[in-house]
Amino acid sequence: MQLTVWTYEGPPHVGAMRIATAMEGVHYVLHAPQGDTYADLLFTMIERRGKRPPVTYTTFQARDLGGDTAALFKNAVAQAYERFEPQAMLVGASCTAELIQDDPAGLAAALALPIPVVPLELPSYQRKENWGAAETFYQLVRAMAGPTAPPRGTARARGPRPRCNLLGPTALGFRHRDDAAEIGSLLCSLGIDVNVTAPLGATPADLARLGEADFNVVLYPEIAGLAAQWLQRTFGQPAVKTVPLGYGATCEFIAEVAALAGVDAAPVLARNRSRQPWYAKSVDSTYLTGKRVFVFGDATHAIAAARIAARELGFTVVGLGTYSREHARDVREAAALYGVDALVTDDYLEVEARVAELAPELVLGTQMERHIAKRLCIPCAVISAPVHVQDFPARYSPQMGFEGANVLFDTWVHPLMMGLEEHLVTMFRGDFEFHGEAAPSHLGAAATPARVEEAPAAAPTAETDSSPPVAAATSGPAAWAPEAEKELAKIPFFVRGKARRNTERFAKERAVALITLDTLYDAKAHFGR
């Protein structure tokens, strides 16, 4: 049993729903009790889909448990087939139905429907959402494309133009809609045809054509990695390894794709109009140098974000972590590049404690970290699922490709104090407008935090709970002499938290009971800016 306040991933059947909902012509019959239909609102409310997910829930009740829940399931499958006339069906159980062991696969097979029916075994008590999505996509791909597999060892015949599949975008994915469009058009500009984009927008018939492509582009390895491996084994289609997140990775992606397709990448690389590299070089960005950043998300986005932060924006990565245990090794390897220990956990409270301890200047995380950062008054940008309604913007806003690099630059830099503004605050500390308590001007007066370092939980009341903040729960720091406290208040708020923590750490290490002006400046000399 695991004590959980918030969860990064849903159960694996929600992953299966993300595949079914992304596709056309697929219907999913889920053996599940009343209440599990909550998952519909993820799609209709968070993603604002105008259609219900193509899912039928059997809705069994306690009184059915002694009776015939199997018949209930069978009827639900038969009725769903009749009503929705899908090209293919998925059948499976949610966590509760898994316990009653009704065998959805066998029951559905007994109906002998004239369409492919793909049974899903998603162990709810071991696995989670992304695993469920990957397994579902793999099973569907296998079921649909399997019959067209050539005999082993058949050489691939090349068509007149190179063709690839674009694999991984799902419903409820973090910017999947725009990433698929961005990378699709990038491939097109390279003279490569996209054979099938899947699962987003694909039909079962499209999946049956996957084998016709020369290679696969895997946008989200968490979701499409498993299917791509099978396609490689079955059709001899290589998979592109680079995920085009960030300017550098996009250039590498183009090179890798061009090599596989046998096309010339130079013209596309030469005429790319990404502003990100120039914006990062421009003098206004000087203030970004060495900003301490904490990164947390799914493995693909977290690894990419750390690379972009360190190599394309000049930040210092002080923490890197993921909730994707399946990809922990990749994240550990990446963390080693920045000399930090990877945090691999799906315990929100552990992440919160780490952020509080590291006191970064910017958090790049999920919606969960956005809440942590808000509580601790640290700027934050969201880089990964789990998603929120804000992660489905009305505008085109990819994360991948050259336009994605532009979007990332804006999204990560805007929460920070602007370059010149930061200098002004430092220069005019006592000024009535540029005083240390002032919030970034573009955030308005309401954003001014009240005594940041005293009350990390003093955000608007609706945002807080009666529980004590984590930071205050740590054991007693040294006392502050009034004049040192006053001096601390002169430090701009966005570095004040760090200054306080550093000074207290410095005092604690030296067993200084009272922090004086000298202690403050001794600590500053010790730690540097």
Place this chain on the structure above:
Amino acid sequence: MIALRDVSTANPAPGCATAPVLRERGQREVFCGLTGIIWLHRKIQDAFFLVVGSRTCAHLIQSAAGVMIFAEPRFATAIIGERDLAGLADANEELDRVVGQLLSRRPEIKLLFLVGSCPSEVIKLDLSRAAARLSRTYAPQVRVLNYSGSGIETTFTQGEDACLAALVPELPPLAADAPRSLLVVGALADVVEDQLQRAFDELGVGPVRFFPPRRAADLPAVGPGTRMLLAQPFLADTARALEERGARRLPAPFPLGAEGTAAWLGAAATEWGIGAERLAAVTFPRSERACRGLARYRSELAGKRVFLFPDSQLEIPIARFLARELGMVLTEVGTPYLHREHLAQELALLPNDVVLSEGQDVERQLDRCRAANPDLVVCGLGLANPLEAEGYTTKWSIELVFTPIQGFEQAADLAELFARPLVRRARLVA
């Protein structure tokens, strides 16, 4: 202006009390009882709700809450893992460990609910024994109770019913010779409680206690002198448990709209032997003000056809309000569960040709909804955007649970909830 008809609570007229009900069995597009935690944990301010369930349960509460409003809320899930399924002895040990972990982290907790879920029910994890065991361990600092919010047993608001029913045995006894007292049962917003309290004070009805209380230590006493007014229509088990402790229910419509609130207060006034003049003196100015507030919405809503999908069991009182105080036309009124006894006064007030449905087969109900082609559909969040995309105007029913809607002062707010989607649709010309 709305002419308030005389609503006799003692002798309900037929209305649609005997009308046939369409009973449906199929896919239900409603939450399970776990969702009640979202408002209960705000109401009882020192209680903590620990769901013993699966990752789905944790994900449900997180998603149903919409956003993570509370940085560290007073609810959590003990997620059952594979090892817990292997042996129940271990599951109990694990639960004890998780509760220990939780209580050491949150020492301010005074009342802990272990909340059963579908998986915990199916594996027959006995949470009442676990609660008794843990109560012994942590007494007197923490009281541990349990109830089930599982979807195989409870629908949405029934979670509150199960929670309150679990609290009833904890209520101190009211001395047999204690004077008569009023217990208002069902979670209400604090502001609504305060308004109702003032009305009772003016009427001379009292002492009045509210259940659930705002603090766990503040449990009202119950005994043969207790008269209870249900503030919510979904409290079947709680009312039964209170009746077993000697409380007597005062039959009344629910305090929604001016008419419902007047009749609800009137039921208490009658029991307390308050004269009609006094009652009128207290309720008339309030009712008149509420009707003034309602008038503008009545002009927008009168004659509009409304279809209610089942959700919170508030549907029947709401339908009564929409029909009688706003002049809306009811096409179908769905409810997850129809408690005829508690709703007798409400059913009597409904138009006698209304189509009532109980339970759900969502696909068939959507077919009926499309056939009825209503002006406004009241439904859950899973259906609202898809129906909007089909061209229907919808009202999310969950807002009726999360918004203060009871009492005179909120009558116009309640009407506005239904007027807004129609106004919005009219404004968005494109």
